[in-house]
Amino acid sequence: MATYNVHVTIENKAGISDPEGETILNDLVLKGTHKTVSKIKTAKMLKFTIKEKDKKTAQSKVQEICDDLRIYNPMVSKVTIDVFDA
Amino acid sequence: MSLEPQELNELKSKIGREPTSTELQIVAAEWSEHCSYKSSKRHLKMLPMKGPLVITEKGYDSGVLDVGDGYVVTAHIESHNHPSAVEPYGGAATGVGGVIRDILSAGTRPIAIFDGLRFGDIEKDQQARWLFKNAVTGIADYGNCLGIPTIGGEVEFDRCYENYALVDVAAVGFGKKENLIKNHAKKGDIVVLMGGSTGRDGIGGSQFASDSLESEDRSAVQIPDPFIEKLIIEAILEARNEKLIHAMKDLGGGGLSCAISETADALEIGIEMDVDKVHTRESDMHPDEIMVSESQERMLIVTSKTKFKKLQEICKKFRIGCSVIGIVKSDNQMHVKKGKKTFANLPTDVVANATLLDLPSKEPAYLKNIEKEKKLKPISDYSKIMMKLLASPNIASKIWVYGQYDHEVGIRTVVKPGRDASVLRLDNGKFLSVKIDGNPKQCYINPREGAIGCFEEACRNVVCTGAKPIGMLDHLQFGNPKDPEIFWTFLESLKGLTDFAKDYKIPCVGGKVSLYNETPDGPIKPTPLIGVIGLIDKTPQIPQIINKDDCLIIVGETKDELGGSEYFEYIHKFIGGKCPTVDFTESKKNMKSVLEIIPKKLLKSVHDCSKGGLAVAVSELSMNNQIGCKVDLNKVPAKKLDADRILFSESHSRYLLTFDKKNLSKVEKILKKNKTSYEIIGKFGGEKIQFSKGTKSIIDLRVDKAQKTWLNSLKDLVLHG
Numbered sequence: 001m002a003t004y005n006v007h008v009t010i011e012n013k014a015g016i017s018d019p020e021g022e023t024i025l026n027d028l029v030l031k032g033t034h035k036t037v038s039k040i041k042t043a044k045m046l047k048f049t050i051k052e053k054d055k056k057t058a059q060s061k062v063q064e065i066c067d068d069l070r071i072y073n074p075m076v077s078k079v080t081i082d083v084f085d086a
Numbered sequence: 087m088s089l090e091p092q093e094l095n096e097l098k099s100k101i102g103r104e105p106t107s108t109e110l111q112i113v114a115a116e117w118s119e120h121c122s123y124k125s126s127k128r129h130l131k132m133l134p135m136k137g138p139l140v141i142t143e144k145g146y147d148s149g150v151l152d153v154g155d156g157y158v159v160t161a162h163i164e165s166h167n168h169p170s171a172v173e174p175y176g177g178a179a180t181g182v183g184g185v186i187r188d189i190l191s192a193g194t195r196p197i198a199i200f201d202g203l204r205f206g207d208i209e210k211d212q213q214a215r216w217l218f219k220n221a222v223t224g225i226a227d228y229g230n231c232l233g234i235p236t237i238g239g240e241v242e243f244d245r246c247y248e249n250y251a252l253v254d255v256a257a258v259g260f261g262k263k264e265n266l267i268k269n270h271a272k273k274g275d276i277v278v279l280m281g282g283s284t285g286r287d288g289i290g291g292s293q294f295a296s297d298s299l300e301s302e303d304r305s306a307v308q309i310p311d312p313f314i315e316k317l318i319i320e321a322i323l324e325a326r327n328e329k330l331i332h333a334m335k336d337l338g339g340g341g342l343s344c345a346i347s348e349t350a351d352a353l354e355i356g357i358e359m360d361v362d363k364v365h366t367r368e369s370d371m372h373p374d375e376i377m378v379s380e381s382q383e384r385m386l387i388v389t390s391k392t393k394f395k396k397l398q399e400i401c402k403k404f405r406i407g408c409s410v411i412g413i414v415k416s417d418n419q420m421h422v423k424k425g426k427k428t429f430a431n432l433p434t435d436v437v438a439n440a441t442l443l444d445l446p447s448k449e450p451a452y453l454k455n456i457e458k459e460k461k462l463k464p465i466s467d468y469s470k471i472m473m474k475l476l477a478s479p480n481i482a483s484k485i486w487v488y489g490q491y492d493h494e495v496g497i498r499t500v501v502k503p504g505r506d507a508s509v510l511r512l513d514n515g516k517f518l519s520v521k522i523d524g525n526p527k528q529c530y531i532n533p534r535e536g537a538i539g540c541f542e543e544a545c546r547n548v549v550c551t552g553a554k555p556i557g558m559l560d561h562l563q564f565g566n567p568k569d570p571e572i573f574w575t576f577l578e579s580l581k582g583l584t585d586f587a588k589d590y591k592i593p594c595v596g597g598k599v600s601l602y603n604e605t606p607d608g609p610i611k612p613t614p615l616i617g618v619i620g621l622i623d624k625t626p627q628i629p630q631i632i633n634k635d636d637c638l639i640i641v642g643e644t645k646d647e648l649g650g651s652e653y654f655e656y657i658h659k660f661i662g663g664k665c666p667t668v669d670f671t672e673s674k675k676n677m678k679s680v681l682e683i684i685p686k687k688l689l690k691s692v693h694d695c696s697k698g699g700l701a702v703a704v705s706e707l708s709m710n711n712q713i714g715c716k717v718d719l720n721k722v723p724a725k726k727l728d729a730d731r732i733l734f735s736e737s738h739s740r741y742l743l744t745f746d747k748k749n750l751s752k753v754e755k756i757l758k759k760n761k762t763s764y765e766i767i768g769k770f771g772g773e774k775i776q777f778s779k780g781t782k783s784i785i786d787l788r789v790d791k792a793q794k795t796w797l798n799s800l801k802d803l804v805l806h807g
Contacts, residue, residue, distance in 0.1 A: 012309065015285065015286040015287065015368065016285075016286075016287055016307060016309055017282075017283075017285055017287060017309045017311065017367060017381070018309070019309065019310075019311035019313070019314070023313065026405075070216055073173055073175075075172050075173050075307050076173050076176065076307050076309075
């Protein structure tokens with residue numbers, strides 16, 4: 001068994017609006033002098049620390065937890081899972 | 087795409103050619119059940135819609151009532167069932183947004199939100215719990231961000247909503263009569279789209295709402311943005327004050343397709359528009375997508391070229407998008423272009439008026455034996471049953487829900503949620519009371535009497551505040567109308583509501599029909615929801631603390647009507663029996679008496695008996711005031727019924743009056759004068775809720791214990807399962 005850090009990023013699917021990101025872009029960033037920024041998207045990240053036999057199992061276990069507990073809504077959100085050695 | 091083959095043929099013969107793909111999209115959206123009311127419209131005409139206070143104007147999305155002194159109140163109700171079943175947070179929130187824009191489009195400021203929520207059995211079903219929790223949060227987040235109080239509603243759970251959600255939202259607006267938008271337009275006026283950008287969200291939503299919900303076929307997700315909505319409200323009201331708006335419509339189901347065609351049809355004009363002018367979120371959107379996108383927080387405004395400059399300045403000030411997308415013509419055509427190329431060119435009356443259907447109906451087979459009662463298991467300990475009922479999700483206090491809503495923002499709220507109906511202060515010194523009520527359990531057993539019951543209950547609730555009902559909103563939610571048995575239940579409910587409205591002279595000022603509410607396990611129970619708007623000229627009944635030795639009177643008769651009651655369904659798990667019916671004469675007499683007593687300031691509180699019957703209604707009074715109460719069931723006007731029937735029957739037209747005993751003779755005098763059926767059934771004091779039958783004790787509960795269970799059980803259920 002090894003320890004892994006698993007990062008779960010939850011963001012709105014492409015094409016679904018992201019009012020929070022748009023507000024940060026328009027009302028904070030573009031009001032300064034950062035005219036090179038064209039888009040900001042918000043996301044939520046969960047960082048799991050998990051003991052599993054390998055990276056692949058760590059990833060699938062976390063995926064399973066998120067699905068079972070409805071941590072995100074598959075209708076709305078896109079989920080990316082990244083695994084790192086702890 | 088849901089144009090049926092015969093509808094496609096009809097479209098072809100009406101326009102005399104093959105429709106383009108954009109035309110097909112536009113017509114499919116507008117001819118969907120959601121937008122066209124094709125199954126129901128023919129029948130909805132039976133409802134009385136006129137009255138001395140009703141103001142009608144072409145193209146209004148909400149009902150308008152004159153409340154005197156130059157002021158008007160507007161009201162509307164909508165549902166967002168399908169989107170909420172898929173994404174409860176966003177679906178419920180955008181539902182609030184939609185109904186608020188309907189209020190706004192008449193030129194009035196939204197001042198209150200109400201919501202009726204229905205889900206599956208949350209005690210057993212985790213999905214129902216998830217839907218409930220998120221729908222409530224969605225409504226709270228959206229309403230609270232807008233600064234509009236959510237002051238009432240109801241929550242109910244029933245197995246028929248398994249894997250589904252009914253999210254109904256009503257809103258009330260207030261404004262000056264002279265500021266109402268008089269929808270009109272003339273050739274050369276310009277058409278402006280204002281608010282959020284158009285994206286791919288919610289594409290095909292209205293068709294989605296007109297199809298049954300298959301487990302995987304769940305597209306159409308809408309993302310709420312309350313901050314844009316708030317800016318739209320302020321910008322529109324400023325534009326209204328500057329008289330910049332000729333006509334206005336909110337973009338809801340069907341998006342631009344419906345807004346353009348319905349505006350043009352209502353005002354008898356033509357509109358030529360260019361999809362390239364619409365401000366979009368993504369650059370590569372096809373004209374078809376732009377026309378049917380249901381992106382939220384958008385309004386369509388017709389104004390003149392000279393006024394547009396000022397409108398643009400207002401939009402700039404509030405930093406909201408505003409594009410001129412078209413021009414008013416006199417040809418009664420809806421002409422959609424992209425640059426110079428035509429994508430659709432249709433007569434507006436063809437688009438906006440789907441052929442109405444005359445669907446067959448047949449009495450459902452299940453109704454034949456439904457009134458027959460099964461033999462109930464005898465109850466040995468009524469105190470235990472009472473505690474079980476107080477903890478049940480349908481009866482337990484909904485404080486976990488309304489505690490999340492800001493119900494005081496705007497400082498109009500005089501009576502807060504958690505009582506019978508909330509009360510709002512108006513600028514002309516009068517008060518407004520509004521309540522929404524539904525009862526699918528009773529409507530399932532008897533669609534006609536059940537619907538009438540909902541109407542009477544909503545009236546009763548506003549009467550409890552001292553308000554006279556002046557208008558009604560109906561929201562009729564049923565399963566697939568093509569099933570003759572379901573359509574029969576729709577017609578029966580509608581006929582019942584019509585009879586009641588005509589008899590009580592309460593006009594229907596707005597409504598909505600939502601059909602195809604089906605889950606994988608079948609149709610929902612018939613769920614008509616009725617909103618009643620009441621007006622108080624001078625004195626609202628504000629509940630006062632009940633003290634020791636205060637008297638309790640029941641007005642109205644308790645009958646053997648336990649069909650659809652919580653006692654039958656929750657305790658005995660039995661669906662059936664005779665559901666309560668309203669005796670119009672008795673009901674009106676009781677209302678009249680209560681409304682006559684309230685302004686005399688003799689009462690401490692007026693409470694109606696509904697879910698859970700007399701036992702629950704009396705317990706609520708005790709728990710809210712933290713004082714015991716002794717009631718003798720032998721004194722309750724009822725024709726020789728057993729104790730459980732008197733306790734738990736949900737008969738209509740009953741009111742509980744509490745008052746200082748020194749006022750007894752004055753209260754009785756009015757009741758006697760009106761020949762009202764009433765009785766003094768008990769008095770307050772001590773620390774226990776006690777029901778007896780003569781000398782025999784039936785229920786004996788400590789108030790503090792009962793209160794703890796009643797207040798906390800719903801929250802515990804949602805948060806800890």
